[in-house]
Amino acid sequence: MADLYISDETADDVEIAAVDAALGGRFVIVREGERLVRAGTSKRHGHRHLLLPALHALQNAKGWISPGGLNHVCETLQVPPAEAFGVATFYDLFRTDEPKRVGDVTHVCVDAACQIAGSGDRIAELRAQGVDVHESPCLGQCERADHRTGEVAEFVQGVGGPDRVDADERPYELFHQRGDDSLRLLHRVGVVDPTSLASYREHGGYAALAAAIAMGPDAVCDAVADSGLSGRGGAAFPTGIKWRAVAAEQGRPKHVVANCDESEPGTFKDRVVMENDPFAVVEALTIAGFATGAENGWIYIRGEYPLATARLQNAINQALDAGLLGDDAAGSGRRFTIEIRRGAGAYICGEETALFASLEGFRGEPRSKPPFPTTHGLFQEPTAINNPETLLNVLDIVQIGADGYRSRGTERSPGTKLLCLSGRVARPGVYEVEFGTTLGEVLELAGGLTGSGKLRAVLMGGAAGSFIDGSYLDMPITLEDARERGTTLGSGVVMAFTDEIDMVEVLVRIAQFFRDESCGQCVPCRVGCVRQHETMVVLQQKGSLTPERRQLVDDISQVMVDASICGFGHTATNAINSAIELGLVPGVPS
Amino acid sequence: MTATFEPTVETTVSLTIDGSTVEVPAGTSIHKACESVDIDTPTLCWAENLTPVNVCRVCVVEVEGQRALVPSCARAVEDGMVVETDSERVRHSRKMVLEFLGSGVELDQAPELQKWMEHYGSDTSRYDQYELPALKMGEAPKIQDNLYIRDYDRCVLCYKCVEACGDDAQHTYAIAVSGRGFDARISTEFDVTLPDSACVYCGNCIGVCPTGAIQFKTEYDLRSVDDWRPDDQEITRTVCSYCGVGCNLELHTQDDTIVKVTSPADHSVTSGMLCVKGRFGWQYVQPLDPPTRKRSR
Numbered sequence: 001m002a003d004l005y006i007s008d009e010t011a012d013d014v015e016i017a018a019v020d021a022a023l024g025g026r027f028v029i030v031r032e033g034e035r036l037v038r039a040g041t042s043k044r045h046g047h048r049h050l051l052l053p054a055l056h057a058l059q060n061a062k063g064w065i066s067p068g069g070l071n072h073v074c075e076t077l078q079v080p081p082a083e084a085f086g087v088a089t090f091y092d093l094f095r096t097d098e099p100k101r102v103g104d105v106t107h108v109c110v111d112a113a114c115q116i117a118g119s120g121d122r123i124a125e126l127r128a129q130g131v132d133v134h135e136s137p138c139l140g141q142c143e144r145a146d147h148r149t150g151e152v153a154e155f156v157q158g159v160g161g162p163d164r165v166d167a168d169e170r171p172y173e174l175f176h177q178r179g180d181d182s183l184r185l186l187h188r189v190g191v192v193d194p195t196s197l198a199s200y201r202e203h204g205g206y207a208a209l210a211a212a213i214a215m216g217p218d219a220v221c222d223a224v225a226d227s228g229l230s231g232r233g234g235a236a237f238p239t240g241i242k243w244r245a246v247a248a249e250q251g252r253p254k255h256v257v258a259n260c261d262e263s264e265p266g267t268f269k270d271r272v273v274m275e276n277d278p279f280a281v282v283e284a285l286t287i288a289g290f291a292t293g294a295e296n297g298w299i300y301i302r303g304e305y306p307l308a309t310a311r312l313q314n315a316i317n318q319a320l321d322a323g324l325l326g327d328d329a330a331g332s333g334r335r336f337t338i339e340i341r342r343g344a345g346a347y348i349c350g351e352e353t354a355l356f357a358s359l360e361g362f363r364g365e366p367r368s369k370p371p372f373p374t375t376h377g378l379f380q381e382p383t384a385i386n387n388p389e390t391l392l393n394v395l396d397i398v399q400i401g402a403d404g405y406r407s408r409g410t411e412r413s414p415g416t417k418l419l420c421l422s423g424r425v426a427r428p429g430v431y432e433v434e435f436g437t438t439l440g441e442v443l444e445l446a447g448g449l450t451g452s453g454k455l456r457a458v459l460m461g462g463a464a465g466s467f468i469d470g471s472y473l474d475m476p477i478t479l480e481d482a483r484e485r486g487t488t489l490g491s492g493v494v495m496a497f498t499d500e501i502d503m504v505e506v507l508v509r510i511a512q513f514f515r516d517e518s519c520g521q522c523v524p525c526r527v528g529c530v531r532q533h534e535t536m537v538v539l540q541q542k543g544s545l546t547p548e549r550r551q552l553v554d555d556i557s558q559v560m561v562d563a564s565i566c567g568f569g570h571t572a573t574n575a576i577n578s579a580i581e582l583g584l585v586p587g588v589p590s
Numbered sequence: 591m592t593a594t595f596e597p598t599v600e601t602t603v604s605l606t607i608d609g610s611t612v613e614v615p616a617g618t619s620i621h622k623a624c625e626s627v628d629i630d631t632p633t634l635c636w637a638e639n640l641t642p643v644n645v646c647r648v649c650v651v652e653v654e655g656q657r658a659l660v661p662s663c664a665r666a667v668e669d670g671m672v673v674e675t676d677s678e679r680v681r682h683s684r685k686m687v688l689e690f691l692g693s694g695v696e697l698d699q700a701p702e703l704q705k706w707m708e709h710y711g712s713d714t715s716r717y718d719q720y721e722l723p724a725l726k727m728g729e730a731p732k733i734q735d736n737l738y739i740r741d742y743d744r745c746v747l748c749y750k751c752v753e754a755c756g757d758d759a760q761h762t763y764a765i766a767v768s769g770r771g772f773d774a775r776i777s778t779e780f781d782v783t784l785p786d787s788a789c790v791y792c793g794n795c796i797g798v799c800p801t802g803a804i805q806f807k808t809e810y811d812l813r814s815v816d817d818w819r820p821d822d823q824e825i826t827r828t829v830c831s832y833c834g835v836g837c838n839l840e841l842h843t844q845d846d847t848i849v850k851v852t853s854p855a856d857h858s859v860t861s862g863m864l865c866v867k868g869r870f871g872w873q874y875v876q877p878l879d880p881p882t883r884k885r886s887r
Contacts, residue, residue, distance in 0.1 A: 004763075004788070005762075005764070005787065005788030007779075007782065007786060067779070067780050070779065070780075080756075080763030080764075080766070080788065081778075081779035081788070082763055082764055082765050082766040082768075082777070082778050082779045082787065082788065083756075083763055083766045084779065085766065085768055085777065085778075085779035085780060086766035086767050086768045086777070089768040089769045089770070090768075090769070090770050096780065346770070363767065368644055368661070368664055368665075515771065515772070516771065517770075517771070518770070518771040518772070519770060519771065519774075520747070520767075520769070520770050520771040520772060520773070520774035521645050521774075522644075522645050522646070522647050523645070523646050523647050523648070523687050523690055523691060523746070523747075524647055524683070524686070524687060524690065526690075526747070526771060526772055526774070527690035527691070527693065527694055527772070528686075528690060529771070529772075530694075530725050530771075530772045531690070531693070531717060531724070534717075534722055534724060534725070537722055538722055541722070548716065552716060552717075555682070555686060556686070558679075558682055558683075558686070559682060559683050559686035559687065559690075561658070562650070562658055562659045562679055562682070562683045563647040563650045563658070563659050563683040563686075563687060564647070564658070565644070565645070565647070570658065
C-alpha cells in the first residue's frame with residue numbers, strides 16, 4: 001500500500017460493511033507501492049470527497065467513529081489518519097470517543113425560537129425519561145416551536161437505523177398558504193405529491209427546463225441577469241452575474257451546487273421546499289447546469305434534514321430513470337448528473353467556500369476570497385453555488401421572462417421572498433410575500449403576536465442578522481429598505497419576541513451559538529466569539545457591564561468585522577450590538 | 591514548496607502604500623511590497639518557506655474599496671491599489687489579534703510577538719478582570735520522547751507545523767488540526783503519542799513553530815531549570831555529514847554543547863527543512879552522559 005502510516009487497530013465486520021455500502025464499490029483500493037508525494041497527493045484527492053459519506057457510515061454503524069473504523073476508511077480512501085481525525089472532530093454529528101451506551105441520540109434545539117418555546121423544559125423531561133439528549137443548535141424546524149404546546153424541534157440520530165425527525169411522521173400542517181395560486185415559489189407545496197415525478201409534471205413540473213433548453217444557455221443567463229434575481233442566502237449577490245461568470249469559463253470541469261446547508265438559526269424555508277417540492281430543486285439545478293455549462297450538480301444538505309435528503313434522492317433517481325438527468329439530460333444534448341452530500345452538523349459549512357472544503361473531504365474551514373468560486377470553487381474549479389430558494393426563482397424566470405418576473409416586487413428587489421416566521425406569532429411557518437410587503441403586514445399574515453401580545457423586538461435574518469423594534473413595522477420588506485434602515489433580510493428570518501421574554505438569556509444563547517460554531521481557523525473569530533460570550537455571561541450574572549467591559553464589546557466587534565476571514569466573523573456580533581443599540585439590554589448603555 | 595507569488599510574467603504594477611508610490615513585480619504579495627519600502631509588518635502564520643494560510647490576521651492592511659481588511663501575506667498587489675498599513679482600523683485589528691492570542695495562550699517565548707504587542711498597546715489583562723476568568727488553552731506539555739516536546743498551552747494555531755508536516759515539506763501528515771473553534775488543537779489521530787503516529791521525527795514542525803509550542807527536548811530541559819541563554823549561544827553553519835544531499839545545518843551551541851539544530855529557511859537545498867538525522871543525529875559529536883538515546887518506537 002501507499003506510504004501512509006496506519007496503526008494496528010482494525011475495523012470489525014459491521015464497520016467494514018457499513019463503509020463499503022456507503023462507498024458503493026465505486027473505486028479500487030490502492031495497494032501497490034506508491035510514494036505519497038505529488039502524484040500520490042493528487043490520487044489521494046481523487047477519492048477524498050467520499051470521506052464524509054464514509055464517516056457518516058461509521059457513525060451510524062456503531063454510534064461513534066472508532067480508531068479501527070477510521071483506519072479502514074483511511075486505507076480505502078488513502079487519507080492520512082490524522083487528517084481524517086481532524087475532519088471527524090470538526091462535526092457535531094460525529095463522535096470519536098466511545099459512548100457509554102450505544103443507541104439513538106435525541107438532538108433538541110436550544111436556539112432562540114425553541115429556547116423561548118421551552119426547550120429547557122423539554123430537555124429535562126426527556127432526560128428524566130432516560131433519553132440520551134444532545135443540546136443542538138437550530139434544527140431548522142422553527143415553525144414547530146410553540147410555547148403554547150411546549151413543542152420544540154427534535155432530531156433523532158440513529159445507530160444501526162436511519163436518522164429521523166419524528167414530527168415528520170405527522171401530516172405537514174404548518175404551511176398556511178396552501179393552494180394559493182398567486183404564489184410563485186410555493187404554489188406546489190402541499191399540493192403536489194413530493195414523491196412522484198408524474199405528479200410534479202401534472203403541476204407544471206419540467207416545463208421550465210424545456211423552456212430553458214429551447215432558449216439556449218446564453219438566453220437563460222441573460223434572463224436571470226435581467227430579472228434582477230439576487231441570492232437569497234443573505235449576501236444578495238446578483239445570480240445572473242455569477243452564472244455568466246461560470247458560463248464564460250472554458251476548458252475545465254464545472255460545477256453547480258445547491259447550498260442546502262440551511263443552518264442559520266430561525267431559517268427553515270429551504271427545508272419546507274425540499275421536503276414538499278423536491279423535484280423543483282432538481283429541475284432548477286439542472287437549469288443552472290445547462291445555463292452555466294456545468295456537467296456536475298451537487299446538493300450539499302445539512303445532516304439534520306433526513307426527510308428532505310430522502311425526498312431529493314428519490315427525485316434524482318426518478319429524474320435519472322426518466323432521462324431528465326444523465327448523459328443527455330432532458331434531450332439537451334448535455335450530460336448532467338446530481339450527487340447528494342450530507343453535512344454533519346456545522347453551521348459554518350453553509351458558507352460557500354467552507355461548503356466546498358467540507359464536500360471535498362476537508363475540514364469545513366472557509367477559504368480566502370479572492371479567488372472567487374466562479375473561477376476557483378469546488379475542487380478549485382469554476383462553480384456556481386445557490387440555495388434552493390434562489391434556484392426556485394429561475395423556474396419562474398425562464399417561463400414568464402424577466403419582465404414578467406419583475407412585475408412583482410420593487411424595482412431594486414424584484415420578485416417574491418420566502419420568510420420564516422417564528423417566535424411569538426400565532427401561526428409560525430414559511431410565507432411567500434411580494435417584496436415591498438411591510439413587516440407589520442407580514443406579522444399579521446402569521447396571525448399576529450401571541451404571548452403577552454406586546455412586541456419587544458424582531459430578529460431579522462437570524463443569529464447573523466439584527467434585532468429591530470416596533471418602530472420598523474412600517475418597513476417594506478426589500479433589500480434596499482432593510483439596508484437603509486440598518487438591518488438585513490439575511491436568510492428571511494422574522495422571529496418575534498414579546499415583552500415577557502428575557503432578552504439577555506436570548507443574547508447569551510446567541511453568543512454561545514457563535515462560540516460553538518466558529519470553525520476556529522482565524523484568530524479574531526476563534527477568540528473573539530469566546531470573549532463575546534464571556535462578556536454576555538458576565539452581563540447576565542452582574543446585571544450590568546462596567547465601562548471597561550462595555551468598551552470591550554465594541555473592541556471585540558470591530559476586530560471581528562474588520563479582520564475575520566469570512567462572513568461568520570463579520571456578522572457574529574451583529575445581533576448583540578443591535579440589541580444593545582435598541583436598548584434591549586438593561587444595564588448596558590447604547 | 592509552492593512558490594505562490596513567483597511572478598510568471600515580468601510585468602510591474604504600481605500601487606500606493608501609505609501615500610507613497612511603490613512599483614513591484616506583478617504577483618508580489620502586499621506584505622512583500624511593504625517590505626520593499628521598509629515597512630515592517632507583523633506576521634505569525636506566514637513564513638518564507640510555507641504556503642500562506644492567512645489565518646492569524648495579524649498582518650492585515652486596509653485596501654481602498656474593500657469592506658474588510660485584507661491579509662497582506664496572501665493578497666497579491668494590483669495595479670492602482672491603495673494600501674494603508676497604519677490606519678486606525680489596522681492598528682486596532684493588530685492590537686486586538688495579539689491581545690486575543692495573549693489572553694488565551696502563553697507567549698513568553700515569542701519575543702517577536704511581545705515586541706509587536708508593545709508596539710500596538712495590546713493589554714491582555716483586560717480579559718482577566720472578569721469574575722469569570724478568561725478561557726485559556728490550558729494544556730499540559732506532551733513529553734513523549736527525548737527528541738522534542740509539544741506544549742500546546744503556547745500554541746496559537748498558526749497551522750505552520752501542519753503545513754511543514756504535510757504538503758509544504760515532509761508529506762508525512764502525522765498531525766492535523768482537530769476539533770473546532772476554541773477547542774481546535776493540533777493533534778495526531780485520536781491524540782496518540784508521536785511514536786505511535788506517522789511522525790518520522792524530521793523536526794520540521796519545530797523549525798517553523800513561532801511560539802515555542804514545539805521545541806527541542808534539550809531546550810525544554812534547559813528552560814525548565816532557567817538555563818536557556820540564547821544570548822550566550824553560538825551558531826555554527828556546517829554541512830550535514832549523513833548523505834550527499836548537502837543540507838546546511840546551523841548548530842546552536844551553549845557552553846560548547848549542541849542544544850539545537852536548524853537550517854536556514856532561505857537555503858537552496860533545504861528551505862529550512864531537515865530530516866531526522868540532520869535534526870537530531872548529532873549526539874555522536876557529544877555522546878550524552880549517561881547514554882540514553884533510547885527511542886521508544
